Amino acid sequence: MPEMPEVEIIRRYLDKNLAGKTITAVDVLLPRQLQGITAEEFTARASGVMIKSVGRVGKYLLLHLDSSDDIVFHLRMTGRLVYAPDGVNDDKCARLIFSLAGGARLIYGDTRTLGVIYMTSTTAPVKGVAEMGPEPLSAAFTPEYLKGVLAKKKTRIKTLLLNQKYIGGIGNIYADEALFLARINPFTHAQDIDAAGAARLQAAINEVIAAGINDGGTTFRDYQNGEGKKGHHQEHLFVYGRTGESCRECGAPIEKTFLGGRGTHFCPHCQPMSE
DNA sequence: TTCGTCCTGGTA
DNA sequence: TACCAGGACGAA
Numbered sequence: 467m468p469e470m471p472e473v474e475i476i477r478r479y480l481d482k483n484l485a486g487k488t489i490t491a492v493d494v495l496l497p498r499q500l501q502g503i504t505a506e507e508f509t510a511r512a513s514g515v516m517i518k519s520v521g522r523v524g525k526y527l528l529l530h531l532d533s534s535d536d537i538v539f540h541l542r543m544t545g546r547l548v549y550a551p552d553g554v555n556d557d558k559c560a561r562l563i564f565s566l567a568g569g570a571r572l573i574y575g576d577t578r579t580l581g582v583i584y585m586t587s588t589t590a591p592v593k594g595v596a597e598m599g600p601e602p603l604s605a606a607f608t609p610e611y612l613k614g615v616l617a618k619k620k621t622r623i624k625t626l627l628l629n630q631k632y633i634g635g636i637g638n639i640y641a642d643e644a645l646f647l648a649r650i651n652p653f654t655h656a657q658d659i660d661a662a663g664a665a666r667l668q669a670a671i672n673e674v675i676a677a678g679i680n681d682g683g684t685t686f687r688d689y690q691n692g693e694g695k696k697g698h699h700q701e702h703l704f705v706y707g708r709t710g711e712s713c714r715e716c717g718a719p720i721e722k723t724f725l726g727g728r729g730t731h732f733c734p735h736c737q738p739m740s741e
Numbered sequence: 742t743t744c745g746t747c748c749t750g751g752t753a
Numbered sequence: 754t755a756c757c758a759g760g761a762c763g764a765a
Contacts, residue, residue: 468759468760469759469760472759525759525760540760540761541759541760542747542759542760542761543748543758543759543760544748544749544750544758544759559749576748576749577748577749577750578747578748578749578750578758579747579748579749580747580748580749580760580761581760582761594761620742621742622742625742628760628761630760630761637759637760638758638759638760639759640759683759684759685759686758686759687750687751687758687759688758688759689759706759726742726743726744727743727744727745728760729757729758
């Protein structure tokens with residue numbers, strides 16, 4: 467569920483609260499979510515180890531341990547990581563619990579259990595992390611970069627935006643929002659977007675991602691930050707989840723269709739098909 | 742490129 | 754009771 471802004475909000479909170487804390491015990495409640503490692507080995511490698519810092523690559527969240535390991539989470543649709551200073555777990559869908567020195571706990575909860583968790587050494591990083599494309603707001607994510615990616619690709623622009631190896635961290639909500647801000651129809655073929663359109667889109671992506679972070683993320687259903695609280699960006703969305711409501715720019719009703727199996731929201735007036 | 746699949750639960 | 758969901762991957 468969480469996209470880059472939501473994961474970044476979680477990262478900031480966890481980094482502030484977990485850095486320097488030592489893991490004293492691990493409860494693996496759903497071993498299936500551990501990737502390529504048994505619950506026993508995972509527990510052994512995490513126990514007694516200090517968390518140095520909390521990082522993020524795209525939508526992946528990384529606990530950097532004071533060993534050669536990282537614990538890597540991908541929250542997928544409904545995963546959440548909450549720091550409980552009092553050690554009390556009130557997540558009915560808790561799947562993995564870290565007990566920390568001093569009595570606090572870090573609780574991984576996941577309703578649909580689609581999330582994945584890795585224990586990796588720095589020499590064998592997670593594939594999705596290693597292949598992550600440049601992130602919005604980073605120096606590498608320039609109009610020129612985006613234009614180069616779009617060139618000669620027939621795929622629909624929205625599908626391309628969701629491909630993490632081209633741009634890291636965009637998900638369904640921010641893809642729809644960025645395309646609206648750039649006035650580009652989501653069905654447009656990437657190669658048909660000209661330089662001006664690519665520049666608009668690059669700026670729009672940075673704008674929606676920055677706004678999402680400033681608003682503490684977008685909460686539609688499940689998302690909560692590291693404190694267990696909701697975000698506010700849902701109050702400022704232009705198209706996502708506004709099917710049938712009036713476009714904030716032109717008043718036309720927002721439409722919803724499906725593209726690549728994902729619900730896709732757009733304003734037919736502000737984002738017409740170019741051909 | 743598209744689709745089916747992994748899952749559970751809130752909402753229409 | 755059916756449908757839909759902030760994701761990603763493998764198969765056809």
